[in-house]
Amino acid sequence: MSFNKQKGKSIAFTELGSRFSEEISRIRGGENIRKCFQCGTCVASCPVRAIDDEYNPRKIIRMAILGMRERVLSSDFIWLCSACYTCHQRCPQEVKITDVMEVLKNLAVKEGYIHPSLIMQAELIGNLGRLYAIEEFDNRRRIKIGLPLVHPKCDEIVQLFEVTGLVKLVYEREKESK
Structure with missing residues (x-):
C-alpha cells in the first residue's frame, strides 16, 4: 500500500x-x-x-x-x-x-511488509555478492587504471546473507507472492 x-x-x-x-x-x-x-x-x-x-x-x-x-x-x-x-x-x-x-x-x-525493491536487491546481492554483475569490460577498465581485478562473485557476502537469514526471508516472501 x-x-x-x-x-x-x-x-x-x-x-x-x-x-x-x-x-x-x-x-x-x-x-x-x-x-x-x-x-x-x-x-x-x-x-x-x-x-x-x-x-x-x-x-x-x-x-x-x-x-x-x-x-x-x-x-x-x-x-x-x-x-x-x-x-x-x-x-x-x-x-x-x-x-x-x-x-x-x-x-x-x-512484520512482513517487504518492499519489492528490497527483494530485488537482496536477490541480486544474494546471487552475485553485489548489486550488478562484474563484466569482463569492467575488469579491463580496472586494469588500465591500475586497480585489481574484481571477482565475478563475492562468496563472503553470499555467506553473510545466509547467516543473517536474509536469503530465507526473501525466499519466504517470494513463495508467498506466488
Whole structure:
C-alpha cells in the first residue's frame, strides 16, 4: 500500500494510539520521534521531495506519532528515503529522521511488509555478492587504471546473507507472492 493510494482516505479513530511511537522511541535511532513539532524543515531540505512532491517525511513522522502503524509500515514512502542525512542535520528538535526511517523499515520487514525493491536487491546481492554483475569490460577498465581485478562473485557476502537469514526471508516472501 502506498500513500498515493491512501490519498483522501479518512482516518479511523481506532487506527490512532501512542503505542507505536512509544515502540519506535525505544529503538535506537527513534528515541526523539515524539519531539517532532511538524516544522517542515525536513520536507524543505529533502532531495527526494524535490523529485517526488508526494514524498513527505513530516507526514510519515506525524502518522507514526499518531500511531498509524499499518499505514506507515505498509507505505512505499518509508523506502524512498535516500539516507542523505540532510533532514537529520537540519532538524531543530534532533529527531534524526533518517534513523527513524531505518527503524520503520526494519519494523516493516519484521512484520512482513517487504518492499519489492528490497527483494530485488537482496536477490541480486544474494546471487552475485553485489548489486550488478562484474563484466569482463569492467575488469579491463580496472586494469588500465591500475586497480585489481574484481571477482565475478563475492562468496563472503553470499555467506553473510545466509547467516543473517536474509536469503530465507526473501525466499519466504517470494513463495508467498506466488
